[in-house]
Amino acid sequence: MPKKSDKTTIDTMTPAQQARHAQIMVDFERDVEEFIDHTRIERGFSENTAQAYARDLAQYAAWLCSAGIAAVCEVQPSHVLRFAHELRAARPNPATEGRVYSNASVARKLAAVRSWHKFLARERDYPDPAAKLDGAHTVRRLPHVLSVEQVQAMLASPAPGEPGGVRDRALLELLYASGLRASELCALRAQDLDLENGFVRCQGKGDKERVVPLGEVARQAITEYVSFARPKLLAPKIARRPSSLLFIGDEGQPLSRITLYQIVRFHAQRAGLPEWVSPHTLRHSFATHLLEGGADLRAIQEMLGHANITTTEIYTHVETQHLRASYLKAHPRA
Template identity: 45%
Template sequence: MDLLSLFMEYLQVERGLSTNTLESYRRDLTAFSGFLRNRKPPVALEEAQRHDIINYLVTLRSTGRASATLLRNLASLRSFYHFLLKEERIHADPTVNIDSPKMEKRLPKVLSIDEVERLLQAPDGSTVAGIRDKAMLELLYATGLRVSELISIRLSDVNLSTGFLKCMGKGSKERIVPIGEIAQRALLDYLQHARGTLLRGHNSDALFLNHLGRPMSRQGFWKILKKYAHQVQILKDITPHTLRHSFATHLLERGADLRAVQEMLGHADISTTQIYTHVTRGRLREVYSSAHPRA
């Protein structure tokens, strides 16, 4: 078994990482391996030196990759070479003493309340697909779920009578999230009038299904979101995470407690949630400038 496969097996079996995280590691390490193969002379993964890793990070930066991408790649390489050192496949860790790239603080893009309203009203409620899409969009904005969490919801995770759902977040951490009344109604409409048709005779515990009766995929939902954003002429570069950002920002703008928002978003560290306070402060400055006579 090659070293990359050995490492992936370790991550899956011993560390129990999610499929998405495993794919992220595999993608980062495969890209680095390709970079090493194109060196003159080519370099094997286990032969990489500190300067090879630095050159790789410089190359990523020169192609316009964000600091977050560089940090993730370096973290993948550190984990990989730490594993090889522990397994005595190498004698020294080439990632030691490599400084982490500084993160630029970029504020998340959010939709205005008007844009959210237009987006949520876009699906055609007279069609099965439209009823499903409406439920997915309403639920995403009502809960601030990550798209991976949204498409992983099972029927048994939803309790409409209490207005809560259970979801599995990063690191396999389970949390309970409230569902607003409008999202509850959209979800009930979907369960009563659309999901049975989408099943097409299949058995599935997945809450949201595609037109083949299979669980909705990340790519499938991304296309749905893009379609409606284009339909209602939202010109911003919108992603499923944009609705998560909008959820948090709109809550804080209306006085929600930061700790409560942290819990609903499933952030392990409140500093991650605090970025939204910068967004709301920016909004406060706009209101002040437009409303105060001496602004």
């Protein structure tokens, strides 16, 4: 473990180093803020819990920066273990910011670190340097997936003929037809669609562009939205600068991830689906149903925008789990 004197402090930095340090911290804070939004919206954390996680991760980010880490993707398991070791130390040190923490506080801080890295691994295909922290957290959970019948019930929920309902149907159909991430859908522009040939072009994590095919049902739903609902939703903004984004809110404003999550949850509840349903659930269902239908794993990897095939392989475990459940339910000697 390096001595405290090995770490560079703000006071000993040159002006150029201080500027670089400030920019690195801004990047870390952006990554943390995205995760905290996720905890509030998709995981249902209370404001107090979300703020506690935010403080813990701000402390972790500051420690990483002082240890010479310039980006989250550079964090190694050794860094996470060293941070954990310093948190547990019985004396003040750089990780503890001069304090000695209780076991409960250390456990919460490490839970925040694990959850943050797991989130970034899923959303950006980063390596997860905290996967083996404490050993007990090495089991990878299988994602929640809806059945085809559950998806159909959800897609039938939006009210036809109403601008908001037509928009909701279009975005739900697109999420399930393409497997887009919530952030990717919210960033789509009209010119990213090729409805004639049935493709959507999106900018994924790491600014990687990919093209995903669209089915006929999704194309029809999007066409109705673009020709009928979007102009009506955009009307309040016509006098001002209209949004160039494909999906917009009820007042013509760009659709946020929070609003998208609320729309998905609303229609999931109307369809009687579990409370864990989120935009990402439709992405998981998209991949699993493709695999169950015989699609090639590499093709699914490309459509999902995964940098590593091992990220996509989780859906083979989901399919196996479903097959076993069907076997146990149907076989007379199971």
